Amino acid sequence: MASAAWGRIAPKLEATGRRVASLEWEPERRNSFVPYTAERDTAYVDLDGRRLLMMSGYSYLGLAGDERVVAAAQAAAARYGTGNHGVRALAGSIPLHEELEAEVATVAEREAAIVFGSGYAANVGTIGALVGPGDTVFVDKYAHASIVDGCRLSGATVVRFRHNDTDHLARRMEAAAPGGVRLVIVDSVYSMDGDIAPLPRLREVCDAHEALLMTDEAHALGVIGRTGLGVEEHFERRVRVDVKLGTLSKAIPSMGGWVAGSAELIGHLRYAARPFLFSAALAPASAGAALEALRVLRAEPERVTRIQGYGTRFRELVSAGGMRTGDSETAVVPLIAGSDESAYDLATTARRLGVIGLPVVTPAVPRDLARLRIAVTARHTDADVELAAEAFLKAAGECGLLAG
Ligand SMILES: Cc1ncc(COP(=O)(O)O)c(C=O)c1O
CATH class of the missing domain: 3.40.640.10 (Type I PLP-dependent aspartate aminotransferase-like (Major domain))
Known part of the structure; x- marks a missing residue:
């Protein structure tokens, strides 16, 4: 940044860099802008040669790739x-x-x-x-x-x-x-x-x-x-x-x-x-x-019925295991971790266990309500939903995020 004009804006640019580095300080913690390759017809993605279960997508009806x-x-x-x-x-x-x-x-x-x-x-x-x-x-x-x-x-x-x-x-x-x-x-x-x-x-x-x-x-x-x-x-x-x-x-x-x-x-x-x-x-x-x-x-309204059922099932499983899911009543289920760092810890640990839950941190959500934003889709199966709930609970336990 050579010119004086750029010098004036430099603090803003540097602050962004510091903020990202404060959460993503090593490759394993990288959760933003990750180039996943989606598998067709499943809820799995490929990342660095690993097959991971994607639980943070937006294609609710499972039609991306249909x-x-x-x-x-x-x-x-x-x-x-x-x-x-x-x-x-x-x-x-x-x-x-x-x-x-x-x-x-x-x-x-x-x-x-x-x-x-x-x-x-x-x-x-x-x-x-x-x-x-x-x-x-x-x-x-x-x-x-x-x-x-x-x-x-x-x-x-x-x-x-x-x-x-x-x-x-x-x-x-x-x-x-x-x-x-x-x-x-x-x-x-x-x-x-x-x-x-x-x-x-x-x-x-x-x-x-x-x-x-x-x-x-x-x-x-x-x-x-x-x-x-x-x-x-x-x-x-x-x-x-x-x-x-x-x-x-x-x-x-x-x-x-x-x-x-x-x-x-x-x-x-x-x-x-x-x-x-x-x-x-x-x-x-x-x-x-x-x-x-x-x-x-x-x-095909049966796709809608399916994700409504998955949402209920996923919420029941993770809540029974001690996770906070706020007031969710749909296919979107937050797993509330607390601080921004805790949400990143949870996401990083879950990914190590084979499941992707992407963290959402301040300012997108209120302070101390950082979370993984989970969404079930019609591409998931009953087994995916159960496997994901189990992995998130295990990860939350490892991160010290479970009540009791
Ligand atoms: C509630 C809501 N409205 C609007 C938008 C913007 O939609 P688009 O991504 O099509 O610009 C989003 C996207 O995240 C959203 O969640």
Whole structure:
């Protein structure tokens, strides 16, 4: 870093390096940016010649590598090429984008949908198109970073409420300045905790305070609800949200983000959501893969039943062995270790025993609640789930993390 200008920024760069080194001080402790090679059709990965059971993936339905999904991506690339060379509003639209949006609308049980380049872009673009200065957004304390960033960029007043605490939300709404649009935003399933937003009560509070309700279904689609259709189906369709958003990068093994709602809302987003209007369209292969995976989700709801059963079984096994799993009630199960270092110790020991559980540390989770974020998928078997629980308990015992 020769120049004086770089000298000014050097402390920031060095701090990042020190932070990484404080947790990953030797190759065995490396847990970030590890290039695993996934085995097809199993939940195992290869790393440095070892076969390891992956328990921290996001492909909940086990469709990453599914031959129908891969074939659809190949066919889309062969038909439409590898890129769209522009934004949808100008030169970048292909029929596949419209087919995908129609399928998303069906799965989301809404009139229309719009697809963005990522879930992050969908949150930032949607929030910015709905609220601005003079409006107020009320956001759960554990909401995803893309929601928080969208709120900040929008220029609206941002009010945080305690995680899943609807009484606190109600008090915050009573105390907020009147006037303007009021928008409440929550994750349907919290990505690091695996718990579910209390939708019926949120709806009541929103109605009482004339607020719109928006949910992020990133970890709900394909995961909760009897057939995997998300948080509304989980609550037996007793209540509806106003703005439904999700990603195509978790249970749906592709790239992209979506919003579903009335034709009027989607029409507005097509012209007002800046990451849609000023960023290139989804690549054909990604659109083709997502479309096929959504069709598989609808055709094979037994995948959803399977991961719901695995989630329950895994939680029972590790809790019985003395591990803390927070309020998880889905396929996402945190194994709470405590300090950042403890989470790394646990991950490193578990990997030595043949199982991967990736650590999530501050600032992604609150201090002293660092954890391994475990997710069961439809690629796992009953035997995988039992083997993983046994290995994590053994590792936790070795690390001195078990109660009693
Ligand atoms: C709740 C939630 N919303 C949005 C996103 C962003 O999605 P994408 O990776 O498609 O940008 C994520 C990704 O981790 C997420 O967990």
